[in-house]
Amino acid sequence: xxxxxxLEYGALARRANQIKKELRQGVRRPYKEVIDVFQGDLxxxxxxxxxxxxQVLAACVYPPLINSSNxxxxxxxxxxxxxxxxxxxxxxxxSAAPGIPxxxxxxxxxxxxxxxxxxxHPENIYISPGSQWSISNILNVLVxxxxxxxxxxxxxxxxHNKTVxxxxxxxxxxVPYYLSEEQGWALxxxxxxxxxxxxxxxxxxxxxYVINPGNPAGYVQSQKSVLEVIRFAWEKRLFxxxxxxxxxCVYGENCEFVSYKRALSEMGPPFSGTVELASFHSVSxxxxxxxxxxxxxxxxxNLDPAVMKHIHTLxxxxxxxxxxxxxxxxxxxxxxxxxxxxxxxxxxxxxQIRTVLVHSVKKVHEVVNSLPGFSCPxxxxxxxxxxxxxxxxxxxxxxxxxxxxxxxxxCTRLLEEGGVFTGPGWEYGQKEGxxxxxxxTSRALFKVHH
Amino acid sequence: xxxxxxLEYGALARRANQIKKELRQGVRRPYKEVIDVFQGDLxxxxxxxxxxxxQVLAACVYPPLINSSNxxxxxxxxxxxxxxxxxxxxxxxxSAAPGIPxxxxxxxxxxxxxxxxxxxHPENIYISPGSQWSISNILNVLVxxxxxxxxxxxxxxxxHNKTVxxxxxxxxxxVPYYLSEEQGWALxxxxxxxxxxxxxxxxxxxxxYVINPGNPAGYVQSQKSVLEVIRFAWEKRLFxxxxxxxxxCVYGENCEFVSYKRALSEMGPPFSGTVELASFHSVSxxxxxxxxxxxxxxxxxNLDPAVMKHIHTLxxxxxxxxxxxxxxxxxxxxxxxxxxxxxxxxxxxxxQIRTVLVHSVKKVHEVVNSLPGFSCPxxxxxxxxxxxxxxxxxxxxxxxxxxxxxxxxxCTRLLEEGGVFTGPGWEYGQKEGxxxxxxxTSRALFKVHH
Ligand SMILES: Cc1ncc(COP(=O)(O)O)c(C=O)c1O
Ligand SMILES: Cc1ncc(COP(=O)(O)O)c(C=O)c1O
Numbered sequence: 001x002x003x004x005x006x007l008e009y010g011a012l013a014r015r016a017n018q019i020k021k022e023l024r025q026g027v028r029r030p031y032k033e034v035i036d037v038f039q040g041d042l043x044x045x046x047x048x049x050x051x052x053x054x055q056v057l058a059a060c061v062y063p064p065l066i067n068s069s070n071x072x073x074x075x076x077x078x079x080x081x082x083x084x085x086x087x088x089x090x091x092x093x094x095s096a097a098p099g100i101p102x103x104x105x106x107x108x109x110x111x112x113x114x115x116x117x118x119x120x121h122p123e124n125i126y127i128s129p130g131s132q133w134s135i136s137n138i139l140n141v142l143v144x145x146x147x148x149x150x151x152x153x154x155x156x157x158x159x160h161n162k163t164v165x166x167x168x169x170x171x172x173x174x175v176p177y178y179l180s181e182e183q184g185w186a187l188x189x190x191x192x193x194x195x196x197x198x199x200x201x202x203x204x205x206x207x208x209y210v211i212n213p214g215n216p217a218g219y220v221q222s223q224k225s226v227l228e229v230i231r232f233a234w235e236k237r238l239f240x241x242x243x244x245x246x247x248x249c250v251y252g253e254n255c256e257f258v259s260y261k262r263a264l265s266e267m268g269p270p271f272s273g274t275v276e277l278a279s280f281h282s283v284s285x286x287x288x289x290x291x292x293x294x295x296x297x298x299x300x301x302n303l304d305p306a307v308m309k310h311i312h313t314l315x316x317x318x319x320x321x322x323x324x325x326x327x328x329x330x331x332x333x334x335x336x337x338x339x340x341x342x343x344x345x346x347x348x349x350x351x352q353i354r355t356v357l358v359h360s361v362k363k364v365h366e367v368v369n370s371l372p373g374f375s376c377p378x379x380x381x382x383x384x385x386x387x388x389x390x391x392x393x394x395x396x397x398x399x400x401x402x403x404x405x406x407x408x409x410x411c412t413r414l415l416e417e418g419g420v421f422t423g424p425g426w427e428y429g430q431k432e433g434x435x436x437x438x439x440x441t442s443r444a445l446f447k448v449h450h
Numbered sequence: 451x452x453x454x455x456x457l458e459y460g461a462l463a464r465r466a467n468q469i470k471k472e473l474r475q476g477v478r479r480p481y482k483e484v485i486d487v488f489q490g491d492l493x494x495x496x497x498x499x500x501x502x503x504x505q506v507l508a509a510c511v512y513p514p515l516i517n518s519s520n521x522x523x524x525x526x527x528x529x530x531x532x533x534x535x536x537x538x539x540x541x542x543x544x545s546a547a548p549g550i551p552x553x554x555x556x557x558x559x560x561x562x563x564x565x566x567x568x569x570x571h572p573e574n575i576y577i578s579p580g581s582q583w584s585i586s587n588i589l590n591v592l593v594x595x596x597x598x599x600x601x602x603x604x605x606x607x608x609x610h611n612k613t614v615x616x617x618x619x620x621x622x623x624x625v626p627y628y629l630s631e632e633q634g635w636a637l638x639x640x641x642x643x644x645x646x647x648x649x650x651x652x653x654x655x656x657x658x659y660v661i662n663p664g665n666p667a668g669y670v671q672s673q674k675s676v677l678e679v680i681r682f683a684w685e686k687r688l689f690x691x692x693x694x695x696x697x698x699c700v701y702g703e704n705c706e707f708v709s710y711k712r713a714l715s716e717m718g719p720p721f722s723g724t725v726e727l728a729s730f731h732s733v734s735x736x737x738x739x740x741x742x743x744x745x746x747x748x749x750x751x752n753l754d755p756a757v758m759k760h761i762h763t764l765x766x767x768x769x770x771x772x773x774x775x776x777x778x779x780x781x782x783x784x785x786x787x788x789x790x791x792x793x794x795x796x797x798x799x800x801x802q803i804r805t806v807l808v809h810s811v812k813k814v815h816e817v818v819n820s821l822p823g824f825s826c827p828x829x830x831x832x833x834x835x836x837x838x839x840x841x842x843x844x845x846x847x848x849x850x851x852x853x854x855x856x857x858x859x860x861c862t863r864l865l866e867e868g869g870v871f872t873g874p875g876w877e878y879g880q881k882e883g884x885x886x887x888x889x890x891t892s893r894a895l896f897k898v899h900h
Contacts, residue, residue: 039544041537041538041542041543041544042542043537043538043540043542043543044537044538044540044543044544045538046538049540049542054511054512055512057511057512058508058509058511058512058515059508061504061507061508061511061774062504062505062507062508065508068520070518086742087491087493087494088491088493088494088495088496090493090494090499090742091742091743092491092492092493092499092738092739092740092741092742092743093491093493093494093741093742094489094491094494094734094741094742095742129579129744129768129771129772130768130769132767132768132769133768136767136768145595145596146595146596162767162768162769165763165767166767169763169764169767284544288542289542290542291542291543291544291769292536292540292541292542292543292544292545292770292772292773292774293541293542293772293773293774294579294744294769294770294771294772294773313615313619314619317582317586317612317615317616317619318579318580318582318583318586318612319580319582319612319741319744320742320744321579321744322579322742322743322744322772322774322775323742323743323744324511324742324743324772324774325772
């Protein structure tokens, strides 16, 4: 029998894998399959990759395909173009450390279009093997390990947990600011103030980490909220780390993604020229969902040239990012255009993914709120639901007896009895005395659609 | 006119790019093309990628190719198998952080075969986005930034310069041990002793970095030499970091690659159970030459479980390595077998690359030694020549007047006047008063062969 006491961080995943294995070996359980809604991977959830992206990448990998009449003409031309940018015409050569220059240029053009014409400078953009890697590296630059008091970084609660891990591993202090669940997980400046005050005597806050749209809570910040945060960062001289990976995943009515870069620029002086900003994006999220290719980028704004030099060295020291991931980034930021042979299919696939995601989010929200003991504010963006569990005192007591966090106890039962693999709220942070679970909203519906 | 005084680290590369651009724009020079022998990239040097590797990767990227009768059957089967190991059947999903379990298992089998049956344990193997990344990460674990005196790492001179960069960036001290140029760049234990002694009062040496076969100097260590180094590491309680990326690139007569793992195992107690070892390998070097895919692995031996836990966390914090790189690692360590449809072509391509490399090395050695002012011991392995420049006092004087290192001055002239782009020896380290240049031995000949 599975000993519940053994459960800790990561143990749920191991247990889920064990159950999957047992099911394959014919062990009988009340379900035939484990539904894995723990991860945010779209391909894991059953989404098909975008045809255009995969065709171009395949032709780059195996250039004889460029001559194949089975592939659309624009795919073949694009592959040729991408290979022309690779040293020696091969995706097997190292590129320049910050990324292939033409691709960095194309990313800057994408940012400019997205931000209504506000310029973006290629020399401020670095490609990395996944955005998590650049988040870690920028944190590395911001954190002074020898400082006393220690360096502090303000983080939202709940928060994407890999970033919290990076902060604590660097010896810095993660200072929590709580998002307001009652207000649909809104980010409130008074709470930022409180968090900043709370750091006094504990650490020296130098940066503010924001996730917009959110993970695990599915909020989308309004323009007003973005402006407030920037003003706060300016007042307190905080470096803004903005994780904008889910910028394409916005579903809420009256919701719109507003980039920090644009908002900052439009604020004008003194803000626009002083607030230091790092904005992260990636091929992992949005509609390409190519987590396994490992490519993200960071755009840096208003950084001191000396710091930029240091960042350049850090981003160069392990050579370059995977070249195929870089090409995927280019395809994401410079997709087929109307009139191109691949355009219609591309558009159709994107629309279908969007439809599934919007539909999933609605459905999940409905179902969750109809269950006794659950509540969940509207999910406006991102890929996750983070509903609250209203556990009975008896369930909490039982969990404590087992030496478990109450939400871990709940997730374990959901896995053991229902075959559904979710994440317990404490892994992402939550207000004391509240309990949540996190799960990927898209999984169930992709499975139905294919 | 190009101002020679502006030259510093990286400036030669910028100048080479500028000249390339000018040549494209029609500027006349005594040469039509810049010959770039600075980098160690085989694809950049004109080597064609291995067909089998690229076909399998293409079919993994774009699975409809699995049904294409244009690809050999084993390629299609292999692609299917590799995709079966990917979560959700897509190279676009995250894998487990240390790597895809079946691929790690297959790497351990490869190591076992290579080492005459000595077991290799999958839980000691981690895949990373290039081996440079794991070298940096293991160094990160070994270096105590707060220690006084500072942490020391013994490094060969000349040395692969990215590793030196990592050491100094971590705040550690790189303690040089000089390879004996007179003895074909042999690694001598007396010199290790001297280097270790020299650290007294400066830093606390905790690790010894060895590159075998060498880069930039093309030596291959004998078994005797490997055993001596292990014994020295044991005596001084040094962690052995062994960079074995060029294990397939051995050309010298009577030369054989001996892995540190095997030598250590065969030494028996007390060595075999105590000396801590990290051995690095990569898809970048050897015959696949897939630098741009970014995949390497490290095998760890005799590490304390607490340290292994820490390493696990470090290797997990930025999610996984590029999945296509992982698959390429698997193809490198588990290539087509006799009887497989792709076997003959694969073998033929490998043989051809080997022939070109062996031929290049001989040629380069001959030519270099026939030039006045140059000398170079036999090149036994690796991808580089590191000949010595016997500069005249006048040339040295002239360089000094320009504020340049004498070898930089030479490389600059070689680039400006001859169109050949090489690296100055001081970037890799050299005995004071000696001057060298580094260059990739393979480039000229691949160009001729295609
Ligand atoms: C908010 C957030 N930031 C960063 C990442 C890292 O993504 P990647 O490293 O794949 O680009 C993720 C991945 O799930 C995420 O959800
Ligand atoms: C000796 C040595 N070690 C490590 C590396 C890093 O290789 P990669 O990170 O591509 O695996 C190189 C690359 O040139 C090298 O020459």
